[in-house]
Amino acid sequence: MRELLPEWVAVEVAAEDDYIAELLPDEAAGLSERAVESRRREFKAGRACARRALGRLGVHGRPVPTTQSRAPAWPEGTTGSITHTAGYCAAAVGLRAEVRAVGIDAESRTILPHNVRDTICLPEELAWCAQRPDEDWWPAVHFSAKEVVYKLWSPIVGTWLDFHDARLTLDVAAGEFEARISRDRLAKSPPGTPEVFRGRFHVAPALVRSAGYVTA
Numbered sequence: 001m002r003e004l005l006p007e008w009v010a011v012e013v014a015a016e017d018d019y020i021a022e023l024l025p026d027e028a029a030g031l032s033e034r035a036v037e038s039r040r041r042e043f044k045a046g047r048a049c050a051r052r053a054l055g056r057l058g059v060h061g062r063p064v065p066t067t068q069s070r071a072p073a074w075p076e077g078t079t080g081s082i083t084h085t086a087g088y089c090a091a092a093v094g095l096r097a098e099v100r101a102v103g104i105d106a107e108s109r110t111i112l113p114h115n116v117r118d119t120i121c122l123p124e125e126l127a128w129c130a131q132r133p134d135e136d137w138w139p140a141v142h143f144s145a146k147e148v149v150y151k152l153w154s155p156i157v158g159t160w161l162d163f164h165d166a167r168l169t170l171d172v173a174a175g176e177f178e179a180r181i182s183r184d185r186l187a188k189s190p191p192g193t194p195e196v197f198r199g200r201f202h203v204a205p206a207l208v209r210s211a212g213y214v215t216a
Contacts (some may be wrong), residue, residue: 001090001104004200004211008098011055014045014089016073021048031050042089046072046082047099049091054078057095071154075128081105081151088207100214103151103199107208111136120146120163128170138206142168144210149179149197152214157193161185166197177210 002011019041023031027047031040050064050072061077064082074080080093081104092104115127119137129138146163153161166179179197186193199212 001092001211004104004202004209005102005213009092009094009213010103011040011092011104012049012053012056012090014049014084018045018048018089020044021083023047024051024063026063026065030070042084045089046084046091047088050080050082050093053080053091053093054120055186057093079155083147085207092211094213096216098216100216101152101155102176102211102213103148104211105144105147105151105209107140107147109137109203109206109208110140112139122164122167125168138170139202141170141203141208141210144208145170145177145179145199145201148199148210148212152197152199152212153181153194157189159189169199175202175211194209 001013005011021044023044031043047064049066054062054075057078059075059078065073067073072080072082077096079096079099079101080091080095081102082091083104083106085106085108088106090106092102092103094102120143121129121139125142132138145168146166150161158176165182165185169178177199181195194214197212199210201208201210
């Protein structure tokens with residue numbers, strides 16, 4: 001994840017010990033008592049990475065609690081993103097003086113069922129994927145990149161963004177993506193809402209990673 005973001009964004013990837021790290025009291029309040037063990041481990045690793053990334057920016061000992069929408073509540077003057085999937089967890093944090101939003105996402109490189117692809121990809125995106133029949137995991141890359149777009153959109157606009165509200169273009173050689181927001185969604189959004197979000201992605205044999213940011 002580190003290579004997908006600029007140096008002034010602090011990035012931390014979980015080590016094994018992070019999955020059993022202690023939570024701060026305000027963080028523990030965001031974890032349901034009924035949460036299964038895998039969820040507890042992911043949550044602990046995410047908060048451990050988040051606090052370590054904050055420390056790299058000079059923000060020490062501050063909790064990262066949970067908002068009502070289940071998103072991380074970052075300390076004043078900072079913003080960031082946490083992601084976790086099977087065997088991988090990371091956090092990225094920036095200072096609001098430099099960045100309005102940071103988004104990261106990691107997904108297993110898997111072949112998505114066709115009904116799931118339809119909920120994620122627009123027809124033109126599905127057509128692009130169909131041109132690569134030997135690499136049937138490209139819809140998962142679209143999913144990961146659109147998750148990043150939502151994580152950038154939400155703290156800036158404060159509303160929901162559907163998968164079909166963003167039309168994705170991938171530059172495979174450069175490992176970059178561009179997401180253009182639909183006119184219908186922009187018409188319902190506040191003035192000054194960004195029309196285009198950009199980021200980078202990397203595809204490994206087992207993992208898809210995506211990241212993006214919007215400067216201040």
